[in-house]
Amino acid sequence: MAGADAVSESPLDRVADFPAIPAGWAYLDTAATAQKPQVVIDAIARAYGETYATVHRGVYQRSADMTVAYEAARAKVARFIGATTSDEIVFVRGATEGINLVAQCWAATQLKSGDRILLSMLEHHSNIVPWQMAAERVGAAIDVLPLTADHRIDLDAMERILTPQHKLVALAHVSNVLGSVLDAKRATDLAHGVGAKILLDGCQAVPRIAVDVAAIGCDFYVFSGHKLYGPTGIGVLWGRGEFLAQMPPYQGGGSMIDRVTFAKTTYAPPPGRFEAGTPHIVGALGLAAAIDYVEGIGLDRIHAHETALVRDARAALASLNSVRLFGPEDSAGIVSFAVEGVHPHDVGTILDEGRVAIRAGHHCAQPLMEVLGVDATARASFAVYNGPQDIEALVKGVERVTRIFG
Template sequence: MNIKDIRSQFPILDQQVNGRPLVYLDSAATSQKPIRVIEALEKYYKEYNSNVHRGVHTLGTRATDGYEGAREKVRKFINAKSIEEVIFTRGTTTALNTVAQGYARENLSEGDEIVITHMEHHANVIPWQQVARKTGATLKYLDLQADGTISLEVARRTITPNTKIVSIMHVSNVLGVINPIKELAQIAHENGAIMCVDGAQSTPHMKVDVQDLDCDFFAFSGHKMCGPTGIGVLYGKKHLLENMEPVEFGGEMIDFVQLHESTWKELPWKFEAGTPIIGGAIGLGAAIDFLEEIGLDNINAHDQKLAQYAYECMGAIEGLHIYGPKERTGLVTFTIDDVHPHDVATVLDADGIAVRAGHHCAQPLMRWLKVSATARASFYLYNTEEEIDELVKGIIKTKEYFSNVF
């Protein structure tokens, strides 16, 4: 990977913030977009903006080809068996809610179990809380080990024949831990449960093969992998999707509409009600092209190298605490003694360094860690070790500032 060449394709990085060169370390929240993606969106809106599927005119055909062509790119990207298993959504949250409302609410009842972990993003907690409340099912939490990792032995004790759904994130947006999804899916299937995966933080950083993982559902967002906001994907095994009812109704997803009843289109369109996210899908397709040209294995190696470098450099700072195991990908979450994470982020921002601070939509995990909030620096293919050096300098400056103030 030639980082200089890669960075040149992200115009937003070439700017100053508060009089200092921008150091963008918040890609776990949203990644920046390369010129290719921006131009793909511009080209669609400037040259062939049209609705898809129903029109027979030239612009409509071009838009449909772009939209459905992006679906095929997604299929190859995650190694789904067919395009019928690839549903476009607004993002990971919508995709997980589709599973919860379209599958779980229809198939669970009192006495059934849903298993998740304490590390989950709220998007993989609240939908299951709602399903449990509506169906009488029990929501169970798989206990984490001291370093925030999952023990397969504990998983085997927690997942039982009463378990119907296991839903776990592939990579933690706080701890950076990579969870053993393939092994967890095997345990789930041995007990007759389905495996649902929140892939928001893994898909941008590593090669995902849904057939190898043998997950039943897999959700991810475009905006974390160099694509536009407002577009995401739900992968589902065909036989499960075929037996699910849509969760949204209206145009595009129907076959025939009578006065008192209607029928639905075949997969995947029965889950895509209304005018779809056409520009977003086309932009996501361009992002996939970009990432595959660089190579997901190269991106993964680069991100892990940066994470290890940051872990070592930051770990040497007195009074700084890093959360999660040493083996991680793409991010470092931390606190500094006697300094609130929001203050850390504010002082760093004054030097042009962008990090995230707060509970990171993971309040159960914050309570498990016994903190109210943390700061998080997250890395992607365009970041460098020099930027981490700037982060370390900024953290030391922050410590000195607050020690003098108080």
């Protein structure tokens, strides 16, 4: 198999760490959600079963201990993405909520009629719809970047399109469909060159490549914990402190206040201002455990491993005449494809019969599907628990698809 040597150079073989992956099951849907290693499951069980208490409120020792652990998780996230202070880390339910928070609390208050927002053709719906809602609210307009021939965001076009009227740019760091990696530093420099702020959707990036928001220079960065081998219901919004301080609260309730009277309420400084109510305490601790797990392996090793798997998978699928591949050759952990004359849902169903789990559909990226000229694609996405045997199972399944459909 082409590229097999590259895979063998960086073997991870971590499937034993994941109790939900039985022998002989090829789980290739990590771009949707990652399976959880036992250490994360243990951290969640311990937090609920041995050390659970509320945070920021109780004067008793266990509450104080849990508060320390919760804030230590925030500090761990800050270090993981290169933030200068944990006060810039807002815990949210996921990247979707993080983007909506910026759209409602920054864009809808800082933008005005005639301003422009710049997106790209490959964005997830969560990085399109919130900006449409904000634009409609203030009378702003949205422009869309095209893709290059190999399905990357076209930054040369971005350089041509940007004007001083553009106040916000929002782009995927790694495409959830194509796996194409954005040159985030160049995109940031281009945005700042016209005075625009930039938000990066890092959902597919943080599990696969090292992220340093300080080095990138962006203004906002979001990601979800469940794609990083952590639990669902927890995500991160990082924002520059000066911008978070400008933003009004997203929701009202407990914890996010300074003082409440019926005459007037004043709000806590960030990040507390944006964390109304009892937070997902155990989710934050589970996310911290997931970060420890990933850092214990090393993101460089993970990226090398997934890149080699992508190379092998693309080579093997390309050898089948009926398969059309999408995205660049060096995509980060994701391979999207179509089988001629077969709907991706049928591909996914037949693969499932062979114990291969992939994603089939529009992947919450309908504008991108239109650009690709298809209604949907099949998508295989890799992680630390995948190996050459999963590619073999995938290819065997696709060969069976072609036999069944002629």
